Amino acid sequence: MDSSYQQNNPSDDNNDPSNNNNNNNNNNQSKKSHPKKGKGRQKIPMEKITSETSRQVTFSKRKGGILKKASELHTLCDGENAVILFSPSNKSHPFGAPNIQAVTDRFLNFTGFGRTRPNRTPPAHEIAITRQRNLELTNLERQLEEEKRKQKEHERIREANQNQIGYPPNLDLLDFDQLQSRV
Numbered sequence: 001m002d003s004s005y006q007q008n009n010p011s012d013d014n015n016d017p018s019n020n021n022n023n024n025n026n027n028n029q030s031k032k033s034h035p036k037k038g039k040g041r042q043k044i045p046m047e048k049i050t051s052e053t054s055r056q057v058t059f060s061k062r063k064g065g066i067l068k069k070a071s072e073l074h075t076l077c078d079g080e081n082a083v084i085l086f087s088p089s090n091k092s093h094p095f096g097a098p099n100i101q102a103v104t105d106r107f108l109n110f111t112g113f114g115r116t117r118p119n120r121t122p123p124a125h126e127i128a129i130t131r132q133r134n135l136e137l138t139n140l141e142r143q144l145e146e147e148k149r150k151q152k153e154h155e156r157i158r159e160a161n162q163n164q165i166g167y168p169p170n171l172d173l174l175d176f177d178q179l180q181s182r183v
Contacts, residue, residue: 003167063087067095080106
């Protein structure tokens with residue numbers, strides 16, 4: 001045992017026969033003056049907590065500690081980090097510094113050594129959005145084709161009716177002088 005530890009530890013002084021104090025009186029007085037208040041911090045076994053209520057309480061307490069540590073890491077080291085926790089009730093608790101979206105995007109594009117992935121596979125939600133936009137594009141292209149078809153039909157009818165007597169001419173094809181002569 002280290003000699004400096006022996007000098008600073010009063011319980012060892014009581015057991016030292018070279019000490020001239022009455023050892024029994026010192027032990028009894030220290031026990032009476034500082035009664036034990038509780039069990040204190042105890043080590044808990046690393047296994048699933050069987051009580052659902054206790055499990056939820058433990059999750060809530062430890063979640064706060066983990067998120068606090070992530071925040072401190074960002075503050076002290078200016079490190080970007082993200083933590084996503086799912087509670088026993090399947091509720092998500094995300095945290096990101098500076099924000100979770102920036103950190104997750106950076107992670108998904110990261111290959112190591114500061115390079116990013118140029119041809120990454122898009123996440124499922126991006127695939128769904130792309131499908132939706134493709135459907136919208138297809139519908140718009142159909143509408144455009146239908147409008148072009150209608151316009152051609154109107155032009156064909158207009159040309160056929162221009163040859164009929166009494167049908168007003170296409171004013172778009174007349175110049176200024178021709179328009180004035182018609183007035």
